[in-house]
Amino acid sequence: MTQGGTIVEVRMEHGIERGAELAAAPGADDATGAQARLRVFRGEPGERTRFEEFDVPVGEGMVVLDALHWIQANGAPDLAVRWNCKAAKCGSCGAEVNGRPSLTCKTRLSDFDLAKPITVEPMRTFPLIRDLVTDVSWNYAVNRSLEPFTPPADVPQSDWRWQQEDIERVQEFRKCIECFLCQDVCHVLRNHETERPFMGPRFLVRTAGLEMHPIDQADRRRYLKDVGGVGYCNITKCCTEVCPEHIKITDNAIIPLKERVADEFYDPIQWVWRKVRGRPDAPLRKELPVLPAGPMATAEGSPPTGVSEPTPLPPRQRAATRPKPATTRPQRPRRGVRPADTSAPQG
Numbered sequence: 001m002t003q004g005g006t007i008v009e010v011r012m013e014h015g016i017e018r019g020a021e022l023a024a025a026p027g028a029d030d031a032t033g034a035q036a037r038l039r040v041f042r043g044e045p046g047e048r049t050r051f052e053e054f055d056v057p058v059g060e061g062m063v064v065l066d067a068l069h070w071i072q073a074n075g076a077p078d079l080a081v082r083w084n085c086k087a088a089k090c091g092s093c094g095a096e097v098n099g100r101p102s103l104t105c106k107t108r109l110s111d112f113d114l115a116k117p118i119t120v121e122p123m124r125t126f127p128l129i130r131d132l133v134t135d136v137s138w139n140y141a142v143n144r145s146l147e148p149f150t151p152p153a154d155v156p157q158s159d160w161r162w163q164q165e166d167i168e169r170v171q172e173f174r175k176c177i178e179c180f181l182c183q184d185v186c187h188v189l190r191n192h193e194t195e196r197p198f199m200g201p202r203f204l205v206r207t208a209g210l211e212m213h214p215i216d217q218a219d220r221r222r223y224l225k226d227v228g229g230v231g232y233c234n235i236t237k238c239c240t241e242v243c244p245e246h247i248k249i250t251d252n253a254i255i256p257l258k259e260r261v262a263d264e265f266y267d268p269i270q271w272v273w274r275k276v277r278g279r280p281d282a283p284l285r286k287e288l289p290v291l292p293a294g295p296m297a298t299a300e301g302s303p304p305t306g307v308s309e310p311t312p313l314p315p316r317q318r319a320a321t322r323p324k325p326a327t328t329r330p331q332r333p334r335r336g337v338r339p340a341d342t343s344a345p346q347g
């Protein structure tokens with residue numbers, strides 16, 4: 001399949017003339033001869049959204065983001081994809097790959113059964129901008145509503161002292177790359193079934209990092225209960241499962257915060273003691289903004305799922321545009337296409 005660093009006669013269903021010489025796929029020097037079929041969500045609010053299918057040559061170690069770049073270079077230059085570092089550190093390439101919130105730069109094509117299409121969609125929880133790009137600015141508004149780090153006003157920074165174990169406890173929360181995959185998967189945010197907004201797991205992680213900081217003086221428990229909606233979380237642990245930084249969001253952040261809120265507001269002895277002491281309530285800071293409807297709900301004129309199925313090519317056209325067999329490696333037969341009978345006499 002590779003000739004002098006280029007890949008020839010690899011067919012896509014969109015935008016590529018058969019036989020055209022195509023730009024090399026990322027990792028094309030290590031081309032495996034395999035192909036992946038990607039079903040990519042396309043469209044923007046106000047138009048009928050759809051899936052488009054592309055056959056992408058697979059190189060050794062290729063990730064989903066590589067395949068999206070190949071599609072941009074070879075068939076759909078207007079495909080909108082957000083990315084930055086390609087190193088699983090900037091958090092900007094989040095999308096849903098086969099329904100699972102994932103960093104596309106960290107998701108290898110070899111993790112999938114290439115006999116089946118790989119579906120790539122935008123994060124459903126956030127409003128769609130275009131194709132795979134969503135508007136995540138709601139998260140920044142939630143972030144601004146949090147009480148920031150509040151050191152003691154009368155102790156100079158040079159006198160701050162804390163134990164190594166205190167550092168280790170909050171260090172885990174500082175690993176967050178703000179990819180918002182946990183926000184995307186959280187059913188409380190995704191389904192918008194609550195009467196009040198819910199801050200979501202990412203900001204429970206940030207709050208835990210502040211509340212457990214040994215120098216911080218602020219009290220965010222009333223905010224968590226009355227504004228952040230910590231009680232809406234029912235510990236399903238879906239957020240923990242998708243976190244690319246392996247932060248134990250539910251066990252190490254959410255459950256301790258729930259316990260702190262329960263101790264403060266629902267323990268009857270604490271309640272009486274608070275009344276006796278007459279301690280003032282902690283400030284609420286700002287109210288949370290309401291999360292707008294996600295991309296699948298904003299596509300006008302779409303069917304209930306928000307996407308329309310691609311029109312399958314008729315069988316004759318599929319067979320006629322099948323890639324030529326590789327000269328050095330056997331080609332995996334395309335689904336629905338019978339492999340050539342090599343035992344028949346040639347001639």
Ligand code: SF4
Nearest residue numbers: 186233235236237239
């Ligand atoms: S554990 Fe809580 S925050 Fe995490 S996904 Fe489930 S409901 Fe959302």
Ligand code: SF4
Nearest residue numbers: 176177179180182243
């Ligand atoms: S907690 Fe994990 S999943 Fe959530 S935004 Fe941070 S890194 Fe991403």
Ligand code: FES
Nearest residue numbers: 085086091093105
């Ligand atoms: S491109 Fe930066 S995390 Fe994927």
